[in-house]
Amino acid sequence: MSIVLRSPHRKAALALTAATLILAGCAEEQGGGDEGTPEETGPVVIGAVLDITGAGASLGVPERDTLELLAEQLNADGGIDGREVELIIEDNASTEDGAARAINKLITEDQVDIILGASRTGPSLAMRPVAESAEIPMISLAANQAIVDGSEWVFKTAQNxxxxxxxxxxxxxxxxxxxxxxxxxxxxxxxxxxxxxxxxxxxxxxxxxxxxxxxxxxxxxxxxxxxxxxxxxxxxxxxxxxxxxxxxxxxxxxxxxxxxxxxxxxxxxxxxxxxxxxxxxxxxxxxGRLVVRDQLPDDDPQKEVITAFADAYEAEYGAGPSTFAGHAYDGFQLAVQALAEAGTDGQAMREYLEGVTDYVGVSGTFTMSADDHSGLTAEDLVLVTVENGEFTLIES
Known part of the structure; x- marks a missing residue:
């Protein structure tokens, strides 16, 4: 399905705008692309491949909802340097074949500038060689370290x-x-x-x-x-x-x-x-800290980011976001930062993402490098138990 957001109306999206803009500046500044070049006109196209149906639906649905919310709020604020953001989401039906077909469509037919997804490891691994061959940045929302090991063009937001x-x-x-x-x-x-x-x-x-x-x-x-x-x-x-x-x-x-x-x-x-x-x-x-956000100390560096996102998500959808929604949030924000700083040149975006330093997100604080396309450590997780049907932070 293709989602083009031109006339935002969601109150939650508008409320999140200021927080998003502030957070976009949390990554270390890097050299941006040239502004006003002929190539940097028209809409910016972000593609996403998610597990919206099938075994991974409990991951893919909140990720889809998050991307729609963020894309709409971004367009409400004028897009990226005045350029509208077009979000195109494909459902891989939680299959590797579906993911491979979807990424090929996004690249060859839709000519997207950057790709998010998939929700799970298997579909993400199926997408990786396509992104590498096409030399287009891809930010997976899945966990297995194999998704990024030795990769040049693939990054990820879920903790390894x-x-x-x-x-x-x-x-x-x-x-x-x-x-x-x-x-x-x-x-x-x-x-x-x-x-x-x-x-x-x-x-x-x-x-x-x-x-x-x-x-x-x-x-x-x-x-x-x-x-x-x-x-x-x-x-x-x-x-x-x-x-x-x-x-x-x-x-x-x-x-x-x-x-x-x-x-x-x-x-x-x-x-x-x-x-x-x-x-x-x-x-x-x-x-990740998102599921115990109300139990975090006020000086936790992620609390402000997590709270702003969770409040906007809950206001829009009537329920709090999951861990997986957080992975989508971070993927979208990193993609937007790369597009804003480097333009739509794939190599420039790839280099920007490799240089991200101390970006405070929902899933953790990201510092990436040529050798680390995940950027998170063990400290970006907390031990949690369940008490009376609720996630409860285990005090260290």
Missing amino acids: DSVVIENIVADAADKGYSTLGLARDASGFGEGVEELFNSIGEEFGISVIATESFAPDATDFTAQMVNIRDAGADANIIWGIPPAAGLAQVAYRQLGIEVPVYQSHGIGNQVFLDTAGAAADGLVAPL
Whole structure:
């Protein structure tokens, strides 16, 4: 679908305008492109490929909503240097083939200037070679570090799986755990997770002793959870996204497993809480600060940014934003900054993104480089539990 926003009317969008403009200046200033050149006229075209339907819908729908809100508010303020922003969103139906087709369309037919997406790792990996070949900047909203490893043209806003695992391993070490059981998503999101746990855990004497996998759209987790229970690890990890991660959590509790359980950063939305219900209480997960925004201290450097975004989102949609909406927020803001500073030249935008320093976003504070196209660290996550159906910050 194509979304062109010319006549903004949303009060929430207007309210967010000032905050967005202030935040756009949080990245370190870099050399901008020439203004007024013939190439820098007409609309700026931002393309997005999202998991709006299928297994990743609980990620892609709030991401779509976020992009629409931000694009409309940006046009309300005059666009980018007076140029209208055209936002074109494609649904990949949560498939790799769909993502590859969508990015090809955006590049060849729509001639977009920069691309956001996809929502999940597998579709993002399918898009990567297309973006690299076309030499067009792409900002993924997904987690797996493989999306950006060795990449020249692909960046990302979700925290890498490696920094999530650093947080889990550190907490496990503090609690004296040495063995872990792992039930992981069988898609790209779960690829390499066992290996990362063993690599990062080695210095702490922590290792995975049992691994089970499940499809992203699975509904029955009994077999996997029985095997995880029987392995007898000190603690277990469920690594997936809703609704599967929530259903797996329910199966875990229904089997009466009393061993402590961790979840990944893939659970940061209301869909997980609604699906897991009371079974979620007591779990531990490293999540972005957005889901516990009301519990953050006033001096937290992200609180102002997160609060402004969450208030505008809730005013527009009647519910608070998820972690995944935050990834879309950061992707859009980074894209707009690159376009404003470097124009629509792909190489100039790529170089700008590699030089982003101390950009305070919703997902964390980004500092990128030629060797790091993610820009986030373990400090950009906080440990969270669930109490009475709500995410609750674990005090350090």
